[in-house]
Structure formats: structure tokens, C-alpha cells
Amino acid sequence: MRNIKTISIVLILIIAAWVLLGYKLLDLKEKEDFYGFYVGKEISDHTLMSHKSETVSLSDFKGELLLVNFGYTHCPDICPTTLARLRKVYEEIGKKKDKIDVLFITIDPERDTVKRLNEFIPYFHKDFTGLTGTEEQIKSVSSDFNVQYFREEIKTEKDYLMSHNSSVFLIDKSGKIVLKYPQQMLEAEKVVRDIKKFM
Amino acid sequence: MYKVNILVLVLISSILFACNGSSGVSVDDAWVREVPEGIETTALYMNIRNNNERSDMLLSVKSDIAASAEIHKTSVNKDGISYMEKIETIEIPPSSTIKLEPGGMHVMLIGLKKKIKSGDIVEVITEFRDSGTKQVKAKIRGLDD
Numbered sequence: 417m418r419n420i421k422t423i424s425i426v427l428i429l430i431i432a433a434w435v436l437l438g439y440k441l442l443d444l445k446e447k448e449d450f451y452g453f454y455v456g457k458e459i460s461d462h463t464l465m466s467h468k469s470e471t472v473s474l475s476d477f478k479g480e481l482l483l484v485n486f487g488y489t490h491c492p493d494i495c496p497t498t499l500a501r502l503r504k505v506y507e508e509i510g511k512k513k514d515k516i517d518v519l520f521i522t523i524d525p526e527r528d529t530v531k532r533l534n535e536f537i538p539y540f541h542k543d544f545t546g547l548t549g550t551e552e553q554i555k556s557v558s559s560d561f562n563v564q565y566f567r568e569e570i571k572t573e574k575d576y577l578m579s580h581n582s583s584v585f586l587i588d589k590s591g592k593i594v595l596k597y598p599q600q601m602l603e604a605e606k607v608v609r610d611i612k613k614f615m
Numbered sequence: 616m617y618k619v620n621i622l623v624l625v626l627i628s629s630i631l632f633a634c635n636g637s638s639g640v641s642v643d644d645a646w647v648r649e650v651p652e653g654i655e656t657t658a659l660y661m662n663i664r665n666n667n668e669r670s671d672m673l674l675s676v677k678s679d680i681a682a683s684a685e686i687h688k689t690s691v692n693k694d695g696i697s698y699m700e701k702i703e704t705i706e707i708p709p710s711s712t713i714k715l716e717p718g719g720m721h722v723m724l725i726g727l728k729k730k731i732k733s734g735d736i737v738e739v740i741t742e743f744r745d746s747g748t749k750q751v752k753a754k755i756r757g758l759d760d
Contacts, residue, residue, distance in 0.1 A: 489654060492648075492656045492687075492724070494689055494718060496648055497717040535653035535654060536651060564694065564696055565696075577699050579697065579698035579699075581695050581696055598695055599718070
């Protein structure tokens with residue numbers, strides 16, 4: 417009787433180990449299949465102000481996919497390049513693009529007012545959403561995405577520049593950051609292949 | 616008479632070649648990123664070819680469409696942070712091409728004086744240490760160009 421009990425426990429442990437191993441292998445395979453870098457991080461809800469002067473919370477987008485990028489409108493090179501690439505990605509999705517939203521969150525809320533974002537964002541795509549907020553709100557959301565930013569010591573003749581993470585994040589329907597793309601990796605076709613796996 | 620003509624042709628060719636050799640820097644594919652109205656900074660990109668046997672140096676860039684122009688370089692550090700550095704000059708090694716392109720070296724045009732529209736051509740003046748000033752035509756490129 418005692419032997420049967422021991423054998424049962426050993427069997428259960430073996431089965432549990434196999435299930436765990438199988439899950440881990442599947443999980444790893446899933447991660448390796450993506451073009452972007454797997455993140456797998458839950459994010460808190462954040463409420464910001466859109467370029468259309470509407471209050472927007474990240475939780476409003478639950479059930480949809482999100483592409484999120486951080487930048488600033490006085491940025492002459494990287495930010496417009498990233499947004500232009502995001503436009504290509506968005507267009508490449510085709511008919512299913514209503515299932516995804518693209519958010520541009522400013523890291524320069526002092527200059528990027530709602531009015532300023534409204535001049536900037538629709539140029540890249542009418543469906544894109546620009547978001548701004550208070551210094552604290554921006555600090556909080558960027559920290560959740562592990563996005564660092566700071567004012568550069570070198571100023572232009574007229575203004576200051578910002579250093580910042582220029583990666584693009586893909587958030588799944590549950591609100592989890594699943595993939596990250598450094599901006600130079602934003603090849604539309606490959607990114608869209610990833611996106612479609614989450615649709 | 617025929618021989619004289621050939622000699623004249625050879626002489627003219629040599630003079631032209633010599634002129635070209637002394638100012639053998641060429642600027643191609645210059646373009647400016649279109650920006651929406653109200654946005655007053657943009658970037659200018661170009662390819663600079665140095666055909667000389669000694670290096671040259673880009674000293675400055677100017678354009679009537681902007682209050683000022685600065686040469687910058689965008690780099691990404693190991694933490695994925697993009698940052699810009701102001702560069703005073705760009706060295707163009709002999710027999711090589713330096714590309715000013717998105718995500719790398721570029722000319723930041725600050726204080727745009729007028730709206731720039733895809734397809735428009737703007738005048739840009741580049742100044743080189745040895746090759747002097749060169750007037751360049753840069754095309755405004757929109758998102759789908």
C-alpha cells in the first residue's frame with residue numbers, strides 16, 4: 417500500500433515535470449518564432465491626453481493590439497523616421513488594420529502640447545494617436561515601458577534636444593507588452609508577420 | 616589641321632579634368648524631409664562623393680528655407696537610447712562617399728521659414744575646406760516618396 421502511494425507520487429511528479437518542460441519548450445519556440453524581441457511584461461493602466469484633446473487610457477484599447485512609440489515633435493531625424501516606418505507597417509496590415517492602434521507618446525510634454533501634437537501626428541496617419549500629459553504622467557508611463565529619456569546637454573541654436581529610447585512596442589489584446597522593435601528593425605513585412613500572430 | 620583639332624580637344628579635356636580634379640567633390644541625392652505645417656525643424660540628407668586623392672571636409676551647410684543649419688549625428692547607445700551629437704565638420708576621405716541618411720549623420724534645418732511641400736526643390740549651399748562652396752538642389756520628400 418505504501419509502495420503504491422510512493423509510486424503514485426513519483427508518477428505525478430514525473431508527469432508534472434513533463435508538462436512543465438513541454439510548456440517551457442512551447443513557450444521558447446513561440447518566442448524564437450518572432451522577428452521582434454520578446455518582452456512579456458504586463459503594464460499598468462495610464463491615462464493621458466490625446467492630440468484630439470480627449471482623455472485616453474491604455475485600458476481603453478484592451479481587446480485590440482497596440483503599437484507604441486515614444487518620441488518628441490522637435491526631433492528632426494529619428495522620430496519622423498520611426499513614424500514614417502510605422503505608417504508603412506500600418507498600411508501593410510491591410511484590411512485588418514482596424515484591429516490595431518498606433519500610439520505616439522511624447523517624452524517632451526513641456527513643448528508637446530495637445531495643439532502641437534495635433535499639428536504633427538495626423539500628418540503621419542489620420543488614424544494615429546498622439547498622447548501627452550503632465551511630467552509625472554509621462555515619467556510614469558515611460559518607466560512602465562522601461563523607456564529612458566533626458567534632455568541633451570548640447571543645445572541647438574534655437575532649442576534643446578532629447579535623448580530617448582526609440583523602440584516600438586507591440587502590446588497584445590490583454591494589455592501585455594509582447595514584442596519590442598528597435599526602430600532600425602522596423603521592416604514592415606516582418607513586423608506585420610508578427611502582428612498577425614496576435615490578431 | 617585635323618591633328619591641331621585633336622590637340623585642342625585633348626587640351627580642353629585636360630583642362631576640364633584638372634578643374635574637376637581640384638574641386639572633385641560632388642553632392643548627389645540631396646533631399647529634405649517634408650514636415651507638416653507648423654513644425655519648424657527638419658533634416659537634410661545627401662551623399663557626398665570625394666573624387667580627389669586627398670581628403671576634404673564639409674565645413675558648413677546653409678539654406679534660405681531655414682534660419683540656421685547644423686550638422687548632427689544620431690547614434691544609438693547599448694541601452695537603445697537614441698541621441699544626437701552636434702558635429703562641427705565631416706571629413707570626406709579620398710575616393711569615397713559619405714552618406715548623410717536617416718538615423719545617421721544629417722543636417723538639422725532649424726527655424727523653417729516657409730511650408731515645404733513634397734516635390735518642391737530647395738537651394739542648399741555646402742561649403743568644403745578645399746573644394747569651396749557648392750550649390751545643391753535638394754528635393755522635398757514626403758512620406759510616400
